[in-house]
Amino acid sequence: MNKQLPSSAQVVIVGGGVIGCSIAYHLTKLGITDVVLLERRTLTCGTTWHAAGLVPTLRANYNMSMLANYSASLYEQLEAETGQATGFVRNGSLTIATNKERMSELKRGASMAKVAGFPCDVISPDHAKEMWPLLNVDDVVGAIYLPMDGMTSPVDTTQALAKGAKLGGAKIFENCKVLDMKIRDGKAAGVITEHGDIDAEYVVNCAGMWAREFGKKAGVNVPLHAAEHFYVVTENMPDLQHGLPTMRDMDGYCYYKEDAGKMLIGMFEPNAKPWGMNGIPEDFHFDELPEDFDHLEPYLEAAMHRVPKLMETGLQVFFNGPESFTPDDRYHLGEAPELRNYFVAAGFNSVGIQSAGGAGKMLAEWIHKGHAPRDLWDVDIRRNMPFQGTQAYLQERTTETLGLLYETHYPFKQFKTSRGVRRSVLHEQLKAQGAVFGSENGWERANWFANEGQAPEYEYSFGRQNWFDNNKAEHEAVRNSVGVMDQSSFCKYQIEGPDAEKFLNRVCSNNVAVKVGKMVYTQWLNERGGIEADVTVTRLAEDRYLVVSGVACQTRDLDWLRRNKGDHRVVITDVTSAMAVVTVMGPRSRDTLSKLTNADMSHEAFPFATSKEIELHYALVRASRITYVGELGWELYIPTEYAPSVYEAICEAGEEFGIKPYGYHTMNSLRMEKCYRHWGHDITDEDTPLEAGLSFASDFDKEGGFIGKEALLAQKEQGPLKKRFVAFLFENPEPLCYHEEPIYANGKIVGRTTAGMFCHSLGATVAMGYVEHEAGVTKAWIDESQFEIEVECERYSVKPSLRSLYDPAMEKIKC
Template identity: 45%
Template sequence: MRVPTDLPSRARVVIVGGGVIGTSTAYHLTRLGWTDVLLLEQGSLSGGTTWHAAGLVGQLRASESGTRLVQYSGELYARLEAETGLSAGYKQCGGVIVARTEDRMTQLRRTAATADAFGLECSMMTPDEALSRWPAMRVDDLLGAIWLPGDGKANPTDLTMALAKGARQHGATVAERTRVLDVLVRDGAVTGVRTDRGDVEAEVVVNCAGQWAAQVGAMAGVAVPLHSAEHFYVVTDQVEGVHPDLPILRDPDGWTYFKEEVGGLVVGGFEPEAKPWVAPDQVPYPFEFALLDEDWDHFGILMDSALHRIPALAETGIRKFYNGPESFTPDNQFLMGEAPNVRGFFVGAGFNSVGIASAGGAGRALAEWVVEGEPTSDLVSVDLRRFGAYAANTGWLRDRVVEILGLHYAVPWPNRELESARPLRCSPLHDRLAARNAAFGSRAGWERPNVFAPAGTSPRTPYTWGKPAWLPWSAAEQRATRTGVAVFDQTSFSKYLVVGRDAEASLQWICSNDVAVPVGTVVYTALLNRRGTYESDLTVTRVSAEEYLLVSSSATTERDLDHLRRHVPAGHDTRVVDVTSAHAVLGVMGPRSRELLAVVSGEPLDDFGFATSRMLRVGRATVRATRITYVGELGWELYAPTETATGVYDALMAAGADLGVVDAGYSAIESLRLEKGYRAFGRELTPDHAPVEAGLLFACKLRTDVDFLGRAAVETARAAGPRRRLVSVVVEDPEPMLWGGELVLRDGVPVGQLTSAAWGETVGACVGLGYVADPAGTTSRDWVGSGSWSVDAGGAVHPVRVGLRAPYDPGNDRIRG
């Protein structure tokens, strides 16, 4: 590799880290025409984590965007040699995943259906069919398997070298043995880096430093939440029947995988409880092509499982034990994107043992983000901005990594909650709700009640693909909301104030809907990007002539704040302030909610119209009461100063006793909003979806002449007509349980996938939302309204009713009553 004798004093982009992610980003930047790229590696290329990766390239991911990203990786690796003269060692050998339990078989059937939805080849296999593809394994304890012919494997070091050569061929400079000592920042933007060979001025710095990414982030004042864990595999001597074309074998019930290597096997896995390494700020330097000590005791659970699956290993020698530390993030998704607090500082790190599979697509996506100034596809699940400052705590990260690594091969239960490093962020009502037997879930670190168990019953219930033990409790909460009154703790909502002389003008540009409204009016709106697709959806309440209150979902705080601040037009007197922790939120919902609030406020509230907001006395406190709903009933959200929240809650529950008031949780909200057809950001609304296909053009001010971000793209999409539509789905049979992700079929042909699903107590069956597309072209209303519709739920196909209107109260009579 060419090492420049003199380091350039300036580059348009400096990439820190010469592993597979850094070299992929450099390669793709140059392919996009940004040739003034300098890649800095503190040691030798691939010498950090990349070199000891197993090199698996599995193509199917949980989301379509993630799947497309990895598909591109395979396509790139296959053609790199022709372009650069260096092979990536890529071989499309296919993959076999086996199941020991019926729960795992259900997962595999769902996986096969997901592959159908994404257009990937995948087939179910019997144990004997699996044996024919992998003759060395034992199958007498298996229930079945799936075959993924598109899976492959790559040589991590060869891949890195090929990407680096491709980057250099297109103009990039690669400097090894060059350590970054500091990231230079002025006025909230990067200006370059300081290295042990001199300073380099730069417009953009991309942090691809792997396990050192937290340290590099700290140099710029940017939190990069990841933590290293020891990660193990062994390479065996030759095994009879093992050959270069042998598929990758995954035995997730035994936490193990197997890959051919020089006639032997790479045997690795993801043990249920990981072994953390040092804190992120203590990862040592130098640590090049280095391993940690062998730990056969910790590896024992994986080795025992491997011996069970591959009996020949009992007579096979071990060539090498690898214990290579690798970094993991708090939610098992990698970190990508521009830091919200430092312009021009990007991150691509924390790849959770899927770095080789992801590198091609991730490097392209990150390079496009740098060039375009925003993501070009749905990267919400990996966006650095999904975490707040809370996630940088090293003690919290260490506790979490113990659980995270093992989840790679755990059954991906649809309602699984992480258990480690909790509680972290609590509502002021947390202890009261815990005393009422709440089963808490966690969202963006917030503890939130999912459902309330009856007195004397444990709120902890086993996970299942079928109807869960807590479903009757949620059903009761749904009935209470539809027929009486329920109180929801929604304190975790993100809340922002937008203030200043130009607040209205700024929001008119940023928001798709018209927010030039009278004081006290509430507006539902999208935040779109230039492509006219969703960055968020939220409510905007005009508080005064120069002040607005914006309320958004719990998990989007940093993304929303960054989007708002980034798009305030230059020269505007507008400030965006995060006030999330200043207010608790209590949702008072149901046909008797007006009665309850009339009692605690002493006002009749007959003149309190829908989509309006005003101050209201509740007991001894004064709160902002906003008449709005996410459950499809008459209701109010009460925004109480945090210090008054317990008193407000107590007053509601005391006054509501005679009205049958109940506590209710987020599981009920999910069911109720789906019956009403309400969309959720991150599922129905993403950067890959637009208002036309989501059925939300009413929230775009197209009848005015007021321009807004994304308007031109929305108008173009409206003129072209939707190529897919969001539909409501109700299962004909009350027995099946849906969770979201199920394949949707029309006349037996796959045409889409459910984005969300839950039990709907009011309709008496499971209900969901999903996008469907006519393979013949534009998806018309007539096409949606005809044909025979069904969903594939874990391999069982069930008839469903499909429509463009909500199954419950499509005329909105309930919410306006």
């Protein structure tokens, strides 16, 4: 390093790969020019330099697709702006399918591409061969072609971003290792480097494979682990056409791209090889890892099957380089919950080049605005739990996550590795009842229950999976008699102190100044009116409340509470592990529980939204009359050690009523019939309660107001809402939809689904989602319009509704 480090900067970025350079570039575009980027060795020397440079535009969902599309557009114009060539070309991409299920996945992606506005053609095997003449299509059943996909030179693109950042005023220092963090008053305050200290208002961790270890220096959890990642390059192939689209054979775990008359073949193989378990060598830069022909042999054989010309072509390069992977194959973005003003952009799972433009823009805007610029929950670093940063968990999960990028992405598909992290105290009882477990935020949860003699395992499909009839039986038990469910994975927070009511009334949109023993359904909003959380609040005492939310939001919810605590005299305690939760739901739930308690469970004595501590069997239990399935029922909050005996007693008491245990898939089908929203899918920080049809859960007249009130009032004043949440019932009972399917009104795309599930009481799939109409999404417009939802490139007529599709008058709940 031959330049003098400044003593201070507004933003310090640690890491000089494509991500760090993109953030620096985008910060300067926003007028934040006091930016310093520090690279321990040389720009791109970690992972970026050996990336394949693919820039596809279609990702797993709409939001991520839009970010990828922005990257492509950015790279296309960078040379004109900076004078630095990027090598970007839009050569398109071709993805083939060799079985019906893969083709279903590709068609669903093609349908979603229409929402995003990308051209995407579903083509025949013969057409695929015309586009890729060396392709063997004997076992191909179909393909999709995306003409706007591209590829770029990773090093040149990074250099162009770096040059653009410097033109905007940013300073870049190579050969400057960051040794430690400076922290003050719970905020990032700068960095300590081998060449001096830099004070900073913001620090951004873009350290790639080193991000986890660097995060630890600030007490920040960045769960990622490096894995060996392979590609080969052939000798010159005279028959290989120039400018071919990138070709993916995901069933063979390989992609193929033309590279200056040669063919580059990359692998995303199952049973990947974690690397760097004992730390990354200090001098690691521009390094390669040893070859492993035995590991790759099955995939090279698959490549020769797919492109027979390879059988007579030699290999010139056998490359192995490390890439970092996260536990769920989604990158980490955003402000760390552990430390204010500390941002992370790392763990890009081999999609760093295609993601860098969009991710850099989003993080720069996040710093600039002080909040996420759009719904980024998929990649928000606050989704992580501390256990996910442990070495053993990451090492085992990494063997799976690399290959999952090319696995068929079935609905309800479960991870196989790093399982059993968090188990309910009822786990073994559920297992004995035939539970088939899924994993959510580390919890093992019963998703469905196998019948006697039925294998307790998934058989995946985009159609009706092997648990469809099990789901129907569980669903009907809850609707017609009684069901019991373990929901111990609920996140539970106790808020207590002299200012508990005042604090929660500021955070919650509804009024929690209620009598002891009353429950309140409410949202937490941001200043823009977007929904940050969807919770129930129970008043336990004058100065004490219990807040309950969904399993995925534990870190995020606690972060929101703590950052809004201010000077309020309250103590916030995570009590998730202290209580098991057993829900008893259905028209015979009262009869079942009454056999185990002397408490009066009648509607008059125990009305809806009431919570009481009662004697149940041998235990003292908090019984809360609330529902997420649309039936009479109670959530029972039980001290953990008493839960097994209470659960056993409930199952015995309910035998005469035909009680059945039910799982999370059934809870989903039940809640979909009631059109109950799910945070993270149906409602996010981009959606307001007015748009989501949840304004009834906001009290605009309560003293002191609430966060987001002014934004909601302003939205009300604008007239009819241009965006609204609508439920749809399919007229045809056959199709199944899940999320991201296009919604049409009068032949025009007006939105996309947020969730879908076959609902047995209604006999067809219910989908929910937001629709937009410039003149206002009024009931009259909805009633006058013809709606369709597209599933696998075929449109189906659906009936819209702004109300619940099952028991809209709530007669079954309040009885």
